[in-house]
Amino acid sequence: MAKKKQIGRRVEGWKAKSWYKVYVPESFGSTPIGETIAADSANLVGRVMSTTLGEIAQDFAKQHIKMKFKISRVAGDAAYTEFIGHELTKDYLRSLVKRRTSRIDSHIMGSTKDGKRIHLTVTCYTLIGANSSQIHAIRGVMYAQMTAFVAQNDWATVVDGIVTGSISRDLLAQVKGIFPIRRIEVIKSKIESKVIIA
Structure with a gap:
């Protein structure tokens, strides 16, 4: 007999997770660059987020500069990052x-x-x-x-x-x-x- 899919548990697992808004460092204007999800805020530290300098600076001429930021600390529902590198497209x-x-x-x-x-x-x-x-x-x-x-x-x-x-x-x-x-x-x-x- 086939086992029933445990859909209920999967839904409960997603409900247990929280969304965190991610910010670039102060040197880049502390701009939010998106959101990420985690069950525990401690699991966010070390996670890498990518965006472009054009998105951060609201300057289309800088869309070719890809930026990487690593989450270094979390406070409430805000995750703060440090810049770890860039690459041109x-x-x-x-x-x-x-x-x-x-x-x-x-x-x-x-x-x-x-x-x-x-x-x-x-x-x-x-x-x-x-x-x-x-x-x-x-x-x-x-x-x-x-x-x-x-x-x-x-x-x-x-x-x-x-x-x-x-x-x-x-x-x-x-x-x-x-x-x-x-x-x-x-x-x-x-x-x-x-x-x-x-």
């Missing part, structure tokens, strides 16, 4: 690639002044094709500048430099004397730690 990155030009990537691993171990990917797009020695020189400058910047600043300052574009502008000023450069982007950042994906 693949469509946006493809739009930056032009024929007969060079793309130069530099991967920076380092620790910030406040002890955050981070990984950054910085990409340079040239106006014309560069040879191997020019690529090596450009990558060397980007790596040296970014390694020093990370070591001399806290994570909040690094994040501000990424979001405002000041890091990209400063790198461009340093590199354009070597070779004609069209654009420099910090295409990805993340804190090197284990997180629970929602």
